[in-house]
Amino acid sequence: MSNVFELAGRTCRTFTAGEGGPIIFVGVMPGGEEFSKIEELLADDEECFTVFGFECREWNDDFSPWSFDGGNGQVFGSGGKETLAWLKVHALPYVRSEFPSCSELAIAGYSLSGLFALWSLYESGPFRGAACCSGSLWFGGWDKYADTHKVPENGVVYLSLGGKEPGSGNLLTASIGTQYQKQKKRLEKDSNLRAFSMIMNSGGHFSDPAGRLAKGIKWLAEELSVY
Template sequence: MKMKKINVTETIVADIQLHIVQNGSGGPVIFWGMYPHQGGEVEHFWEALMELAPEQNFLLVAFQVEDWNRDFSSWEAPAVFGTEAFAGQGARTLKWLLEEGVPYIDRTYNVKEQEHWLAGYSLAGLFALWSAYECDTFSGIACCSGSLWFKDWDIYMREHTLKRKCSVYLSLGGKEEKTKNAVMATVGDRTREQEKLLLEDPFAERVVLEWNPGGHFADSGKRLAKGIKWLMEKRY
């Protein structure tokens, strides 16, 4: 199959860089919190999506934060590897999404009535999941290899329910919980508990936890694409 050529629109909205790719018209609007320091990430994710869902229409909106640990962490937490702590500015990022990013996309592309989804990998995956508990904007969440080991997330997820009817895709690499880091080793059990809680959540329409081969850094683009494909099933 010949791969469709990617045409990325670059723009800045309230100091945050957007990379926007449109595939046809209609379909979901996929907001994706992306890693700021790796080149070719948008193209890699696009190619993975085209392999799994080549006929699906969608609008992909990648938003590029400046500081991963600061901008995607829901609250302050100590460092678990290295020396960089988590500054807990996720609320500021979500505020930008709700007040700047989403309205700009809705207005510019006339997609206000289409489904809005939020996807992320690692800490951005946790941010996507946390956002579903904090706002009612997104009807689909893809939390891939999410950092559910994050301090006090186990308490948070037990005390909250989704804000709206929503489908949630969780995934994890089989080797991710097999680490010598005691904090990060909790990710397997916490992700299993997260699935259980979501299955009991009255607003959760569909929930799945998919296990992938490999560790945390294996095929992030493909894992994200699998999550989006699952959200598309039975919907489009």
């Protein structure tokens, strides 16, 4: 059963599978439904890990690393910097106090939260891994940013995408297949990367987000537990 609490202005949820292992943060929508589905899917997992879910307050701002106008009403703020600062200042001290036996730290997310997870790995020393599930890698400025950054030493990255996502939506989001292939090549050249997986799922962007996240979290838990 997950624990629900407020931490420095954000609603958070945690659940633990076994003692010790990595702590995996995941940015989610408000309400708890998505997190509950993830917990249900991972409840019987044999790995030891803790999942720390933190809710956004404004999706297009909280998980956006910088401002971007995508057209067609898709306007994104730059609140990702504030969200990452909140993780470092409030969430990390909390988990280190509450779960002292846990080891490595990782972060996962879906859609824009998936982009935020990968960006946070590039930006942040504490995280060792990221799961970017159907991540918004079409985001303006991402190629320029990612081309000039490396993951932390011994980092691990999980990418997943729905098979029907490439070519769907507007001109911007339709490029996601190409963007994922670029990111794959980028990571394969990253000398800091210890483990990498890219998975193609069935369905489109809105097909089984919780299931895709659960797969990514499980992969992170396995990779970070054996290192």
